[in-house]
Amino acid sequence: MIFGDEQELPCHSAEQLLFWQKCVHEKLCFTLVNWETNLEKYGAFLYNDVCTHTDLPERMKPMADTHIKYNDHSINSAFKNHYIVPDYQREYVWKDEQVEQLLADLLDAYNTDSQKAYFLGTIVTYDSGSQFELIDGQQRLTTFFILLCAIKKIYIDHGEQTSVIENLIYSPTMNSEGDVINLYHLQLQYEDAGNCLELIEKGQERPNYITQSGERLFDAFKTIQDFLQEQFPQIADLKKFVVFLLNKTSFIRIETYDISDALKIFETINQRGKGLDPMDLLKNMVFRQVDRSKFKELNMNWKSITRSLEKIDEKPLRFLRYFIMANYDTSSEKDGILREDQIYTWLSNNNVQCHYQEAPFQFVQKMAQNVELYVKCRMPDDASEGNVHLKNIPLLAGKSYKLHLMLLLAASNMNSEAFAKFKSILESVVYYTVIDKIATNITERTFALWCRDVRNIITVEDLDCFVKNTIIPTVNDWKLDNKSNFLRLGLNSMQQYRIKFILGKITAYVDALKLGKTTVEDLTTYTETAVEIEHIMPQTCTDKELYGMDEEEFSVYINRLGNLTLLENTINRSIQNDVYANKATYYKQSKFYITSSISELVNLGQDTAINRTNSLLSSWSDWNKQAIEERQEMFYRLSEMIWELR
Known part of the structure; x- marks a missing residue:
């Protein structure tokens, strides 16, 4: 037998196909040297060892038809x-x-x-x-x-x-x-x-x-x-x-x-x-379950999935991982986390959960519904309640952060009220992972574990129980050093975009309280490029003793959160590196109350919204190390109110 000639493989069953392919792949794909001269030899090997192998199980022996x-x-x-x-x-x-x-x-x-x-x-x-x-x-x-x-x-x-x-x-x-x-x-x-x-x-x-x-x-x-x-x-x-x-x-x-x-x-x-890509292998697995006449219909459903992911430039594998961990039991995997290189193996072994063999169209439809939710959560609009929190998460954790999407997919059974509240809770959870520097693998392991319970939550009451019994104890463990972590917070220890978000959220919260509101609707005004991070004690300072500091202390405190405030760039250009007494006059022109009130709080009547807000704030006639520490403490108290889990 000459291997270059057309030959029929006398095999029929899946096991025979597997055995045949293994021989072809392992024996032929690596015979690049002397390929032509070895054709006949390898053809004979395959025929003798596969097609007429007497030790093969009965189900793998050659059949008469091919x-x-x-x-x-x-x-x-x-x-x-x-x-x-x-x-x-x-x-x-x-x-x-x-x-x-x-x-x-x-x-x-x-x-x-x-x-x-x-x-x-x-x-x-x-x-x-x-x-x-x-x-x-x-x-x-x-x-x-x-x-x-x-x-x-x-x-x-x-x-x-x-x-x-x-x-x-x-x-x-x-x-x-x-x-x-x-x-x-x-x-x-x-x-x-x-x-x-x-x-x-x-x-x-x-x-x-x-x-x-x-x-x-x-x-x-x-x-x-x-x-x-x-x-x-x-x-x-x-x-x-x-x-x-x-x-x-x-x-x-x-x-x-x-x-x-x-x-x-x-x-x-x-x-x-x-x-x-395991996504392609999954597609193949699903298509194998349907009659060829149904390929076109199934393919339309599949393309709706892949094109939706393409539109948001999302990696299909990330979605597939989160889809599986959100909807199915992955406890058999280490720490419940399904790795990308294990997706295909897991799917092959878990039809009993996924039912892609007996109900392929329903399985693909479930994927499509999850993609729709995934896209909405990745690219939140202004229409859905709670979406402001989904917009905040990348501002806080970075544009590449996606771990929370796993939990949002798991939450697909929640009613609209519970789902809106869950978005707020997730912002708080992500905030504490950032402040307390929780490792990504710990966060992912925790979220994967939570998915099992989140799948069964429907109402706000269900959610409240889960928050009380599961989320709060976990976050409290993370927060053991939370206060000390926050009091050291600044541009020396955290990226500028995160610092700006935290300042923006606190500033927006104070402005909302001043207007008698308890929630922050949108941070766009506070995070836009026209708003800058201002150093109250200026970065360029010739007389550091003026602020009661030596060179070493100055290098530490200059970038502390307590020394930073948000300020419109039109005002910021005017003050540059001026001394505090002169800067305070310009700060009063800011529309942000936490900035305009640094040197003096505004009092209006009794028991007014602004006075209730003032009770949470402080002002300073002089600016020094103590003032920076006190303002950082004030920020900490406000942060605990803003991101409180309840």
């Missing part, structure tokens, strides 16, 4: 066939780095020995009769198709004959009207992609409005074209490389006549995490 074939193909032979990438498959996602890596590998193999075959791996196809439907390998094959288009373009520019390349790109056929047309050997059936490939092949410009996948197709073409022109400035050298590319690069094409077999092989090849 469903699977394999072919060893060069690029030259592979592109004499027609391939389609159906719209339910993943769109073209390769970026410049993946394209460049493939090109670099090809060039390295060519420079090492242009007469030695170079193995590219396997592709999995479903043979529909007239064409091969790509199940695995579409990213590579699409890139090679674009590579052929780039070679054709360069050949044309140099007046070279292109017929050989063109015969690999398309072949003439007759349409329903009897007209002869060119049918591309690779057809992408997802949105806009087929049109983009045609434009690329014809050397036309990139359209103004195309999908993200279309952008990547054009990017790949430019990357390839630039690479070829840089590496082969002489057309004669490029032509030699093309000979190697077409005839010495090879891969195994696995062909099935049953779409379920193709999907199973895809899963088998990729389940060990060889660079594929």
Whole structure:
């Protein structure tokens, strides 16, 4: 038996497919040396050790009928066939780095020995009769198709004959009207992609409005074209490389006549995490459960998930992790935290929880509902109650902070009143993780544990019990050094954006109290760029003794929170590094009461909102170390009121 010839694999069951693929992958994918001379040897090995192995369990022994074939193909032979990438498959996602890596590998193999075959791996196809439907390998094959288009373009520019390349790109056929047309050997059936490939092949410009996948197709073409022109400035050298590319690069094409077999092989090849996204593996698992006639409907639901995540530039894997931890029991994982590299294994072992096998549409619908909630919480609008707290969290914890989204997904059963309150609670929880420097792994472990209870909360009463019995005790443990942590708080110990948020929240709270309110609606006024952090004791100070400090004390206290206040930049430009007595006059012009009242509180009547506010504040006629410490203490008391868990 010659391995390069088409052979049928006498295997039927999933176990046989697994065993066969293991042999193909482990024995063939690493035989890059002497590939051609070893074809017959490895073919014989596979036949003897797999197809006629007497020690195999009965369920894995060969069956009389067959469903699977394999072919060893060069690029030259592979592109004499027609391939389609159906719209339910993943769109073209390769970026410049993946394209460049493939090109670099090809060039390295060519420079090492242009007469030695170079193995590219396997592709999995479903043979529909007239064409091969790509199940695995579409990213590579699409890139090679674009590579052929780039070679054709360069050949044309140099007046070279292109017929050989063109015969690999398309072949003439007759349409329903009897007209002869060119049918591309690779057809992408997802949105806009087929049109983009045609434009690329014809050397036309990139359209103004195309999908993200279309952008990547054009990017790949430019990357390839630039690479070829840089590496082969002489057309004669490029032509030699093309000979190697077409005839010495090879891969195994696995062909099935049953779409379920193709999907199973895809899963088998990729389940060990060889660079594929568990989101794609999950999609494959779900599609395997439905009849082919339902693919289009299921694919529409799946695309609504992926496109929603794309719109907010969210990593699908992060959503998938949080979706699983929020909705299902992950206590079998260490600390209840599901790692990205364990997602596929967990899903494979937990159909009993997820029911994606017996109810795939319902499972995908649940994912879609969670994505909708995820997007709303990631990009909160002004309409939903409590969203101001969701807007505050990235201002406090940073734009990349997402851990709280896990709990928000788990809270999907809460009624609107409870959910609004839960958003406020989460801001407070995140605040204490920041102030008390709780490690991310501890926070994630805690949130994952909380998800189990949060899933069952519906009413405010349920939530209050959870806060009292679970959240408050946990946060109190975190807060053992909270006061001392806060009293050291400042620009020396925390990022400026966080300090500005804390100042903004306290300032807004005081302004609200002054108006007789107890809640802060929006912090936009306090965090915008027109509002600056003012150092009351100026950063540039020639006479530090004026503030009762030596050089060392000055370096510590200058950036303490107690020495900072928010001030409109129009006022700040006027005072610069003036002394406190002069600055105080300008502070009184500020619209922020906590700033305007630094040197003097305003009293109006008795038992008024402003007087009740004044009872929480202090003022200072002189500014020194003691004043800074007292003001920091005042901020601490206010912070405990603002972020109190109740």
